[in-house]
Amino acid sequence: MIISIHIKNCSGTQVRQGLKDHFQAALFEDKGDETGSTWPSSLAKRERQQKNTQESKALFLDKFKAIHGHFNRRKYEILGNHCRYISFMRDPVSRVIANYDTLKNQPNSNQTEALIVNKLGFSLEEYIQHPDARNIQSRYLQSTTLKEYEFIGLTEKYEESIKKLNTQFDLSLSSTLPTEAEEHTSKEYEISNALAQLIKDCNPHDMELYALAIEKFNKA
Numbered sequence: 001m002i003i004s005i006h007i008k009n010c011s012g013t014q015v016r017q018g019l020k021d022h023f024q025a026a027l028f029e030d031k032g033d034e035t036g037s038t039w040p041s042s043l044a045k046r047e048r049q050q051k052n053t054q055e056s057k058a059l060f061l062d063k064f065k066a067i068h069g070h071f072n073r074r075k076y077e078i079l080g081n082h083c084r085y086i087s088f089m090r091d092p093v094s095r096v097i098a099n100y101d102t103l104k105n106q107p108n109s110n111q112t113e114a115l116i117v118n119k120l121g122f123s124l125e126e127y128i129q130h131p132d133a134r135n136i137q138s139r140y141l142q143s144t145t146l147k148e149y150e151f152i153g154l155t156e157k158y159e160e161s162i163k164k165l166n167t168q169f170d171l172s173l174s175s176t177l178p179t180e181a182e183e184h185t186s187k188e189y190e191i192s193n194a195l196a197q198l199i200k201d202c203n204p205h206d207m208e209l210y211a212l213a214i215e216k217f218n219k220a
Contacts, residue, residue, distance in 0.1 A: 001061070002169065003076050004068040005087040007140045009098040011155045011177075012088060016068045018162070018173030023066045030069025036136045037112040054078050073142040085148055086165065089137055089213040090155035092206040093199045097189040099136075100127050124191070128198050138205040145212065151220070152213045164220050 004019060006012030019027050033049050034042035049071075053060075057078050060067070067076060076083055090098075103109075103117040116122050116130060127133050146152055151168055153161030162175035200207055 001064065001079060001082045001084065002066040002068075003073075003079075003083045003085045004066060005073060005085065005140050006068060006070050007087060007089065007095075007137050008070065009095050009102060009155075010088045010090045010137070011153070011158050011161075012068075012070075014158070014177055015088060015153075015162075015173070018171075019066050019068050021174075022172050026063070026065040028060065028064040028067045030067055030071050030075075032070030033072070033075070034112060035070055035072050036139050037132050039112045039132075042112055050075060070140075072140050073148060084150050084169070086151040086153070086169075087141060087149060088153040088155055088158075088161065089141075089210055092137065092203045092210055093196050094189070095137065095155075095206075096128060096133065096199045096203065097124070097191060099133075100124050101189070103127075125195060125198065128195070128202055134202050135205040136203075138209050141209065143209070144205075146209065146216055149216075152216050154213065154217050157217070161217070164217075168220070 002019070004012075004015060006016060016029065020029075033046040035046075037043075053075055060076075060079060061082060073085060099113075100117065103111070103114045106114045107118045109115075109118070113132065116132070117127055122130065141149070143149065151165055153165060158177055159175045162173050165171060166173055166175075
């Protein structure tokens with residue numbers, strides 16, 4: 001079973017659509033556990049979701065061939081050796097800025113991150129330093145080596161990544177990004193060198209893991 005972890009602003013929406021087209025009803029879409037959020041409501045939600053997953057093990061193995069969504073790797077460990085983990089990563093500086101931009105465009109969202117940005121009025125600099133915004137990719141992937149993953153794609157090399165994924169897993173996902181998604185992925189954000197360095201300093205685990213992802217991708 002393919003377990004596809006969708007890290008925010010790392011091309012996961014396009015991957016989800018590709019998996020949906022390929023697997024149809026055999027894809028389970030996990031709506032997400034608010035991974036990264038330390039709000040009490042988020043912690044309680046993740047605990048409930050984990051319990052539901054454990055209770056539904058037989059159903060998952062019988063009905064689905066792939067699972068995709070916003071959750072961390074350990075959520076589906078209950079499925080054992082049936083799991084084949086995949087995900088996409090993005091340069092941490094680019095991902096943090098893109099995520100902030102996305103949240104700014106969701107003023108009515110009740111997401112905890114969106115509330116921090118829009119209701120509390122956090123600037124980009126303040127958001128970068130918030131505990132819930134740090135090392136998000138590492139929190140999703142829950143790995144220091146990426147050895148648990150059969151495939152890690154790169155947002156910056158989406159077309160090449162999908163072609164490799166299709167070959168490795170015998171899939172038929174489209175490697176062409178929709179125009180809107182392509183513009184969002186390739187959008188260049190102008191920030192100061194100081195802010196870029198601040199993002200790197202606040203996301204050391206993501207920086208290390210992204211370097212490993214590039215190395216893993218180039219060897220595939």
